[in-house]
Amino acid sequence: MPVRPIPVTEAGLIEIFSSIQGEGPLLGVRQLFIRFAQCNLNCDYCDTPFAPVATCRVETAPGSETFEAWPNPVSASRINSLVQNWTTSQPGLHHSISLTGGEPLLHEDLLADWLPQLRQSLPIYLESNGTLSDPLENLLPQLDFISMDIKLPSVAGQGALWEQHCRFLQIASQRQVFVKVVFNRQTPSEELEQAARLVAETGADIDLVLQPCTGPEGMGLTTRDLLMAQEITTAIHPRSRVIPQTHVFMGVL
Secondary structure (H helix, E strand, O other), rough: OOOOOOOOOEEEEEEEEEEEEEOOOOOOEEEEEEEEOOOOOOOOOOOOOOOOOEEEEEEOOOOOOEEEEOOOOOEEHHHHHHHOOOOOOOOOOOOOEEOOOOOOOOHHHHHHHHHHHHHOOOEEEEOOOOOOOOHHHHHHHHEEEEEEEEEEEEHHOOOHHHHHHHHHHHHHOEEEEEEEEEOOOOOHHHHHHHHHHHHHHHOOOOOOEEOOOEEEOOOOOHHHHHHHHHHHHHOOOOOOEEEEOHHHHHHOO
16 A cells, blocks of 8 residues: 655745735735745846745734744744734735745645645735746646746746746646736847747737836836837737836835
8 A cells, every 4th residue: 555645844935924916917916925945947137035044034914024033944834823813813905825936836745735724814826937837737726826927038048948838828827827028128029929929829818917127227128118018019919018026116025
């Protein structure tokens, strides 16, 4: 008789906090963010630390901007207790739980154990780089919203990932999904066109979000750059929007 696998109940996390979603079509909603360590990519423009750390910083109360340190790895029971406490003390405040990183899908076994419990408190919103289709397929029944990246070769510096993105989006389209594309002034129109075709061929109702690459000096794009990028993608996929990283401008986490 095969031995049943031991459930994974602890995770290496970076931080847990409550804030405003600053990207994509759900921009402006309040979310409870759980940031996971580790990523399978290393994009040139990434400004988010994802290396494993000894302690996870946890907001003491939603929106307090004061933090305490929890030793890693963090247990499922402790996460569940925090989520239940926040949702009970301030019912209706949070739209969903955002699983972010790093790349949350690297923690497939753990999420298979965690998500049924967390989802009893709030819907689950996955933020992913759109390359790990097998973990996505296995976890799909426990996901409600999916924010998927398409990594353009000229911007991310990761080479061509079109096949991985195509497979991922085909699976993600079974849920409420939108696709985010980070671009800059050097982005070839051919890459924007290919991203738009990939989305259009998967689903006419999927939003394609063009996100200007934002660095220490700001976006570095002109109004004309933004309009031209949208004109290129809209010609192929009409549901194209330009939405910058608004949390950067608002100064929120």
